[in-house]
Amino acid sequence: RDVVMEQVAYRESEAWKRSERYWKGRALSLPPGPDLPLAPDAAERTGQRFRRRGTIVSAEGAQALRRQAQTRGLTLPTLLAAVYADVLARWSRHQHFCITVTSFNRPDLHPAMAQVLGDYTSTILLEVDARADRFADRATKLARQLADDVEHSEYSGIQVMREIARQT
DSSP, X not given: XXXXXXXXXXHTSHHHHHHHHHHHHHGGGOOOSOOOOXXXXXXXXXXXXXXXXXXXXXXXXXXXXXXXXXXXXXXHHHHHHHHHHHHHHHHSSOSEEEXXXXXXXXXXXXXXXXXXXXXXXXXXXXXXXXXXXXXXXHHHHHHHHHHHHHTTTTSOHHHHHHHHHHHO
16 A cells, blocks of 8 residues: 555656656657568468577677767667667668667655665667768767656656557
8 A cells, every 4th residue: 555655656756747748748749660571471470480690799899889989978778779770770661760678767666665676677769760861970869869768767668658549
Protein backbone atom coordinates (compact mmCIF):
# COMPACT_ATOMS: atom_id res chain seq x y z
CA ARG A 1 0.00 0.00 0.00
CA ASP A 2 2.80 2.42 0.86
CA VAL A 3 4.50 1.78 -2.50
CA VAL A 4 1.26 2.54 -4.36
CA MET A 5 0.93 5.79 -2.44
CA GLU A 6 4.56 6.63 -3.26
CA GLN A 7 3.87 5.96 -6.97
CA VAL A 8 0.88 8.29 -6.87
CA ALA A 9 3.01 10.94 -5.15
CA TYR A 10 5.77 10.43 -7.74
CA ARG A 11 3.32 11.07 -10.57
CA GLU A 12 2.34 14.28 -8.83
CA SER A 13 5.97 15.45 -8.68
CA GLU A 14 7.18 18.35 -10.80
CA ALA A 15 9.74 16.11 -12.55
CA TRP A 16 7.01 13.69 -13.63
CA LYS A 17 4.68 16.47 -14.79
CA ARG A 18 7.50 18.16 -16.71
CA SER A 19 8.35 14.88 -18.48
CA GLU A 20 4.69 14.19 -19.22
CA ARG A 21 4.24 17.68 -20.79
CA TYR A 22 7.42 17.23 -22.85
CA TRP A 23 6.37 13.89 -24.31
CA LYS A 24 2.69 14.74 -24.79
CA GLY A 25 3.84 17.81 -26.70
CA ARG A 26 6.07 15.70 -28.96
CA ALA A 27 3.88 12.61 -29.31
CA LEU A 28 2.14 13.44 -32.60
CA SER A 29 5.28 14.84 -34.24
CA LEU A 30 7.35 11.70 -33.64
CA PRO A 31 7.96 9.65 -36.77
CA PRO A 32 7.29 5.89 -36.83
CA GLY A 33 10.02 3.28 -36.55
CA PRO A 34 12.37 2.59 -39.45
CA ASP A 35 10.64 1.20 -42.54
CA LEU A 36 12.94 -1.71 -43.26
CA PRO A 37 12.57 -3.94 -46.33
CA LEU A 38 11.30 -7.50 -46.11
CA ALA A 39 12.13 -10.33 -48.44
CA PRO A 40 9.13 -10.92 -50.76
CA ASP A 41 8.08 -14.11 -49.01
CA ALA A 42 9.12 -13.12 -45.48
CA ALA A 43 5.55 -12.97 -44.15
CA GLU A 44 4.96 -16.56 -45.22
CA ARG A 45 8.16 -18.07 -43.84
CA THR A 46 8.17 -20.27 -40.78
CA GLY A 47 11.16 -21.43 -38.79
CA GLN A 48 13.01 -18.21 -39.61
CA ARG A 49 16.76 -18.43 -39.10
CA PHE A 50 18.82 -15.54 -37.92
CA ARG A 51 22.55 -15.22 -37.90
CA ARG A 52 24.20 -13.11 -35.29
CA ARG A 53 27.23 -11.22 -36.46
CA GLY A 54 29.62 -9.46 -34.20
CA THR A 55 33.12 -8.32 -33.62
CA ILE A 56 35.24 -7.54 -30.62
CA VAL A 57 36.92 -4.19 -30.47
CA SER A 58 40.26 -4.19 -28.72
CA ALA A 59 40.77 -2.00 -25.66
CA GLU A 60 43.06 0.21 -27.75
CA GLY A 61 40.43 0.47 -30.49
CA ALA A 62 37.74 1.36 -27.97
CA GLN A 63 39.98 4.04 -26.47
CA ALA A 64 40.64 5.48 -29.93
CA LEU A 65 36.90 5.57 -30.64
CA ARG A 66 36.27 7.19 -27.25
CA ARG A 67 38.87 9.88 -27.99
CA GLN A 68 37.36 10.54 -31.42
CA ALA A 69 33.92 10.80 -29.88
CA GLN A 70 35.14 13.18 -27.18
CA THR A 71 36.73 15.52 -29.74
CA ARG A 72 33.20 16.00 -31.09
CA GLY A 73 31.53 16.27 -27.69
CA LEU A 74 30.08 12.75 -27.80
CA THR A 75 30.28 9.78 -25.49
CA LEU A 76 31.22 6.37 -26.84
CA PRO A 77 27.69 4.97 -26.28
CA THR A 78 26.20 7.95 -28.14
CA LEU A 79 28.67 7.47 -31.00
CA LEU A 80 27.69 3.80 -31.23
CA ALA A 81 23.98 4.74 -31.16
CA ALA A 82 24.63 7.11 -34.07
CA VAL A 83 26.37 4.33 -36.01
CA TYR A 84 23.44 2.01 -35.31
CA ALA A 85 20.98 4.70 -36.44
CA ASP A 86 23.00 5.19 -39.64
CA VAL A 87 22.89 1.48 -40.43
CA LEU A 88 19.12 1.48 -39.95
CA ALA A 89 18.83 4.64 -42.07
CA ARG A 90 20.84 2.99 -44.84
CA TRP A 91 18.22 0.24 -45.12
CA SER A 92 15.10 2.19 -44.19
CA ARG A 93 12.82 3.69 -46.82
CA HIS A 94 12.75 6.89 -44.74
CA GLN A 95 15.62 8.77 -43.14
CA HIS A 96 13.50 10.17 -40.30
CA PHE A 97 12.31 7.58 -37.75
CA CYS A 98 12.29 6.60 -34.08
CA ILE A 99 14.21 3.87 -32.34
CA THR A 100 13.70 2.55 -28.84
CA VAL A 101 16.67 2.89 -26.52
CA THR A 102 16.96 1.72 -22.95
CA SER A 103 17.91 3.86 -20.01
CA PHE A 104 18.59 3.16 -16.35
CA ASN A 105 15.81 4.86 -14.43
CA ARG A 106 15.29 4.02 -10.77
CA PRO A 107 12.54 6.38 -9.60
CA ASP A 108 12.87 7.75 -6.11
CA LEU A 109 9.58 6.25 -4.92
CA HIS A 110 10.55 5.38 -1.38
CA PRO A 111 13.33 6.33 1.07
CA ALA A 112 14.65 2.73 1.02
CA MET A 113 14.66 2.53 -2.79
CA ALA A 114 18.48 2.53 -2.95
CA GLN A 115 18.49 -0.81 -1.11
CA VAL A 116 16.05 -2.48 -3.53
CA LEU A 117 17.60 -4.78 -6.13
CA GLY A 118 16.05 -5.01 -9.56
CA ASP A 119 16.11 -4.12 -13.21
CA TYR A 120 15.31 -0.45 -13.50
CA THR A 121 15.53 -0.28 -17.26
CA SER A 122 13.14 2.09 -18.93
CA THR A 123 12.64 2.94 -22.58
CA ILE A 124 12.98 6.16 -24.51
CA LEU A 125 11.72 6.79 -28.03
CA LEU A 126 14.68 8.46 -29.74
CA GLU A 127 13.99 10.48 -32.86
CA VAL A 128 16.56 9.87 -35.60
CA ASP A 129 16.98 12.32 -38.46
CA ALA A 130 19.57 10.91 -40.85
CA ARG A 131 19.00 13.48 -43.59
CA ALA A 132 22.12 15.55 -42.82
CA ASP A 133 25.03 15.01 -45.21
CA ARG A 134 27.83 14.53 -42.67
CA PHE A 135 27.94 11.74 -40.10
CA ALA A 136 29.38 14.14 -37.49
CA ASP A 137 26.33 16.41 -37.88
CA ARG A 138 23.92 13.49 -37.58
CA ALA A 139 25.73 12.14 -34.52
CA THR A 140 25.78 15.55 -32.81
CA LYS A 141 22.07 16.08 -33.46
CA LEU A 142 21.28 12.58 -32.15
CA ALA A 143 23.34 13.24 -29.01
CA ARG A 144 21.47 16.50 -28.36
CA GLN A 145 18.12 14.79 -28.87
CA LEU A 146 19.07 11.93 -26.56
CA ALA A 147 20.22 14.37 -23.86
CA ASP A 148 16.89 16.24 -24.07
CA ASP A 149 14.94 12.98 -23.95
CA VAL A 150 16.90 11.59 -20.98
CA GLU A 151 16.08 14.80 -19.10
CA HIS A 152 12.44 13.77 -19.42
CA SER A 153 12.80 10.04 -18.83
CA GLU A 154 10.28 9.88 -15.98
CA TYR A 155 7.69 9.36 -18.73
CA SER A 156 8.70 6.11 -20.46
CA GLY A 157 8.65 5.17 -24.12
CA ILE A 158 5.75 2.82 -23.40
CA GLN A 159 3.74 5.72 -22.02
CA VAL A 160 4.64 7.81 -25.08
CA MET A 161 3.41 5.04 -27.39
CA ARG A 162 0.17 4.85 -25.41
CA GLU A 163 -0.17 8.62 -25.74
CA ILE A 164 0.37 8.43 -29.52
CA ALA A 165 -2.31 5.73 -29.76
CA ARG A 166 -4.66 7.83 -27.63
CA GLN A 167 -4.12 10.98 -29.73
CA THR A 168 -4.59 9.26 -33.10
